[in-house]
Amino acid sequence: xxxxxxxxxxxxxxxxxxxxxxxxxxxxxxxxxxxxxxxxxxxxxxxxxxxxxxxxxxxxxxxxxxxxxxxxxxxxxxxxxxxxxxxxxxxxxxxxxxxxxxxxxxxxxxxxxxxxxxxxxxxxxxxxxxxxxxxxxxxxxxxxxxxxxxxxxxxxxxxxxxxxxxxxxxxxxxxxxxxxxxxxxxxxxxxxxxxxxxxxxxxxxxxxxx
Amino acid sequence: xxxxxxxxxxxxxxxxxxxxxxxxxxxxxxxxxxxxxxxxxxxxxxxxxxxxxxxxxxxxxxxxxxxxxxxxxxxxxxxxxxxxxxxxxxxxxxxxxxxxxxxxxxxxxxxxxxxxxxxxxxxxxxxxxxxxxxxxxxxxxxxxxxxxxxxxxxxxxxxxxxxxxxxxxxxxxxxxxxxxxxxxxxxxxxxxxxxxxxxxxxxxxxxxxx
Numbered sequence: 462x463x464x465x466x467x468x469x470x471x472x473x474x475x476x477x478x479x480x481x482x483x484x485x486x487x488x489x490x491x492x493x494x495x496x497x498x499x500x501x502x503x504x505x506x507x508x509x510x511x512x513x514x515x516x517x518x519x520x521x522x523x524x525x526x527x528x529x530x531x532x533x534x535x536x537x538x539x540x541x542x543x544x545x546x547x548x549x550x551x552x553x554x555x556x557x558x559x560x561x562x563x564x565x566x567x568x569x570x571x572x573x574x575x576x577x578x579x580x581x582x583x584x585x586x587x588x589x590x591x592x593x594x595x596x597x598x599x600x601x602x603x604x605x606x607x608x609x610x611x612x613x614x615x616x617x618x619x620x621x622x623x624x625x626x627x628x629x630x631x632x633x634x635x636x637x638x639x640x641x642x643x644x645x646x647x648x649x650x651x652x653x654x655x656x657x658x659x660x661x662x663x664x665x666x667x668x669x670x671x
Numbered sequence: 672x673x674x675x676x677x678x679x680x681x682x683x684x685x686x687x688x689x690x691x692x693x694x695x696x697x698x699x700x701x702x703x704x705x706x707x708x709x710x711x712x713x714x715x716x717x718x719x720x721x722x723x724x725x726x727x728x729x730x731x732x733x734x735x736x737x738x739x740x741x742x743x744x745x746x747x748x749x750x751x752x753x754x755x756x757x758x759x760x761x762x763x764x765x766x767x768x769x770x771x772x773x774x775x776x777x778x779x780x781x782x783x784x785x786x787x788x789x790x791x792x793x794x795x796x797x798x799x800x801x802x803x804x805x806x807x808x809x810x811x812x813x814x815x816x817x818x819x820x821x822x823x824x825x826x827x828x829x830x831x832x833x834x835x836x837x838x839x840x841x842x843x844x845x846x847x848x849x850x851x852x853x854x855x856x857x858x859x860x861x862x863x864x865x866x867x868x869x870x871x872x873x874x875x876x877x878x879x880x881x
């Protein structure tokens with residue numbers, strides 16, 4: 462296998478620095494110069510790699526998504542393999558929230574924050590954000606589908622519907638985390654969702670016959 | 672009653688133009704100059720009204736929230752008075768989504784978008800966003816509390832817990848709306864939440880005895 466060329470290294474470094482800076486400062490709050498300074502690359506060369514800031518951001522949204530989903534897949538098939546599907550999800554959201562707390566709530570889901578800030582203005586980014594959201598929905602749908610077949614979550618809604626509500630509640634919970642600079646409110650939302658709302662209400666029989 | 676002074680008019684016009692511009696372009700995407708141009712006010716005079724851009728944005732978040740909640744209260748006590756609590760909520764989210772569609776998805780909830788973009792960077796705005804979120808939670812809690820007492824929604828969670836999940840799912844649904852430039856995915860999320868997840872699963876008895 463031949464070594465990747467230097468230009469590939471620079472390109473990759475620009476994408477990683479872009480993810481970092483955009484997560485911290487948003488689209489309009491991040492200048493190309495900031496990213497180039499991080500990577501120590503001359504200003505003129507940015508456009509050798511990317512056609513525009515928008516094209517750059519679209520590409521890093523794609524990279525961020527596939528990279529994160531592949532890390533989660535590794536966890537699910539490795540360390541998390543013995544957990545139930547619901548426990549896998551609980552582990553994932555607790556791990557993510559603790560990571561954000563460790564970063565002092567300066568970052569959260571790049572897909573959600575970019576969508577909130579620029580989806581309406583930049584069609585190229587919007588298309589990439591939509592693709593990313595579809596990948597996330599497929600990821601969660603797969604987990605809920607298995608959870609349904611093991612009787613862990615309710616089956617009166619499709620796995621797709623559960624995934625849609627789950628994803629939306631997660632993005633909203635992250636907004637609340639950022640507002641409060643605290644993970645507790647976000648944890649409560651996800652715990653209620655997975656621990657109660659998504660569980661088949663078998664206790665209603667018991668309640669009625671009490 | 673004395674007429675409000677001209678300076679009050681200008682102040683109010685700046686806040687309204689600020690809400691409009693920030694909803695469209697975000698915090699970093701909106702310059703003070705853009706807002707002053709909308710209102711036709713000389714640049715120097717902005718700081719007679721507001722100490723800083725951050726103080727201005729904090730004030731308009733507060734105005735946006737109390738104004739919108741007061742409109743919804745008017746609807747609930749007026750036109751919507753004969754509807755059930757669940758129907759009131761359905762009416763409110765359908766109305767809001769149609770309004771956003773009419774604006775070609777260029778705007779959505781200012782509280783959510785500001786939180787996603789700047790909550791981590793601007794403590795003054797973060798405090799105001801937190802206050803706003805608490806007002807929204809109290810608004811929804813009140814509705815869910817009534818809905819519970821009328822047996823319209825499940826009572827195994829507190830009205831506060833239902834309100835928390837509802838608010839988060841709504842903010843996430845708006846992100847999905849912006850990504851897809853379509854209200855259908857957001858509508859589906861809210862319909863599943865109110866129509867199934869928040870309903871006491873009385874059918875589980877019927878299912879089990881089928």
